[in-house]
Amino acid sequence: MKLEQIIKERRSIKRFKDIPVPLDTIQSLLETSTWAPNHKMTQPWRFIVVQGDSRLKLAEATRAFMAGKEKDPEKKKEAGQRGYNKLKDVPMFVAVVMDENPNPMTREEDYAATSALIQNFSLLAWEQGIGMIWETYGMIHSTEFREALGVNPGEKIVGSLHVGYPDMIPTPRPRKSIEQLLTVMN
Numbered sequence: 001m002k003l004e005q006i007i008k009e010r011r012s013i014k015r016f017k018d019i020p021v022p023l024d025t026i027q028s029l030l031e032t033s034t035w036a037p038n039h040k041m042t043q044p045w046r047f048i049v050v051q052g053d054s055r056l057k058l059a060e061a062t063r064a065f066m067a068g069k070e071k072d073p074e075k076k077k078e079a080g081q082r083g084y085n086k087l088k089d090v091p092m093f094v095a096v097v098m099d100e101n102p103n104p105m106t107r108e109e110d111y112a113a114t115s116a117l118i119q120n121f122s123l124l125a126w127e128q129g130i131g132m133i134w135e136t137y138g139m140i141h142s143t144e145f146r147e148a149l150g151v152n153p154g155e156k157i158v159g160s161l162h163v164g165y166p167d168m169i170p171t172p173r174p175r176k177s178i179e180q181l182l183t184v185m186n
């Protein structure tokens, strides 16, 4: 596949086949992804892969987080179960974690570099038939989720990537035309 085709055909995937993703493939794709541009070469990232039974830890953390947002006991249970169900069948999670640099400008540049890394990863995976969705749902900021992943104070979860072999590839949402977006200054 040409790069142009990979960029255009990649989609965010929410439904996955019940097939595990090989860890060595993911490790190799992450290694390649780290060749992202990075001002001052801070390399602020690390990765936490969650597979097998450990996935249920994240599902349980999500149950606790979602339940905690409701007051009514019945709604609590339902919200918790919805949260649990959203995560329980995800074949693999890759949490991309970034050091939060005390300098705000470096922190912003680090976030940009980490985002470039995630896009690298997503495109490389797509080339191998592996799909993902970059999730920034509320619980990535919660104590429950952070503790379940072993994320330290001073670290930001930039994305919880749900990774697996696509079961359904959604129709793309249209992009603005380049004519709308481009200003040329001669």
Ligand SMILES: Cc1cc2nc3c(=O)[nH]c(=O)nc-3n(C[C@H](O)[C@H](O)[C@H](O)COP(=O)(O)O)c2cc1C
Pocket (backbone or CB within 6 Å): 010, 011, 012, 013, 133, 134, 135, 136, 137, 172, 173
């Ligand atoms: C920083 C970032 C955070 C995202 N967080 C979520 C999310 O929490 N939930 C979700 O459904 N999609 C999330 N997405 C995926 C977007 O919804 C998706 O990229 C967009 O709808 C375009 O679809 P496509 O990726 O298939 O082209 C996120 C994307 C980015 C870049």
